[in-house]
Ligand SMILES: Nc1ncnc2c1ncn2[C@@H]1O[C@H](COP(=O)(O)OP(=O)(O)OP(=O)(O)O)[C@@H](O)[C@H]1O
């Protein structure tokens with residue numbers, strides 16, 4: 001589904017350039033749940049932005065659903081972004097002074113759906129994240145966890161194939177973060193492809209595999225990672241099915 005080959009990203013810095021991604025190659029299959037970890041400044045968000053077509057690489061090949069992204073026109077890229085990808089960010093990125101229902105309707109209205117259809121789908125999406133009782137609340141009337149659930153409902157409402165989550169639990173306490181991870185796990189079990197950045201090993205343990213980035217490069221997997229994730233007791237709340245799939249992911253990779 002996602003195939004990156006030798007991706008570079010450089011930003012101009014005075015007369016020189018700052019190379020942030022230094023040759024990233026990565027394949028993610030349909031239905032995989034991948035966590036990306038690494039130190040602050042290592043290039044995780046830059047990579048996510050490239051995967052999400054919010055930014056373009058300086059060099060390398062990015063094939064998304066078998067199409068070379070660089071060959072798509074701006075309009076085609078915008079279309080892929082709005083129909084195939086759902087974004088979830090650390091700071092929720094909700095619009096102020098707009099209730100939950102309208103927040104979630106926005107992507108559909110943007111795609112040209114009628115108000116009635118948009119509202120119907122938005123209600124369904126809010127129901128999935130357990131927020132049916134809060135549809136008329138503005139962000140300032142919602143807890144952090146509820147705001148993130150609105151953001152997930154908004155990401156889901158277009159039925160995207162891929163969900164990109166950049167530190168989705170970064171602004172949440174452990175318990176609330178856990179609720180968000182339960183929703184992402186359920187989506188993964190329904191077959192969505194999920195790529196998630198996190199700093200927390202406990203959060204990464206929900207994914208099928210973890211990729212580490214350091215200084216713009218993917219680090220080889222350490223055997224310790226496999227051991228840790230193969231042991232379901234490390235995260236007792238991970239359902240057995242997920243733990244099994246995690247094992248399968250490891251086998252595929254090697
Ligand atoms: N638009 C930009 N122009 C110049 N440099 C940038 C730009 N965006 C990011 N950088 C630099 O690229 C590097 C990687 O940034 P990035 O946001 O990808 O890191 P990150 O791994 O997501 O870090 P964090 O864990 O803190 O979110 C940083 O050194 C940052 O300063």
Ligand SMILES: [Mg+2]
Nearest residue numbers: 044045046166
């Ligand atoms: Mg980041």
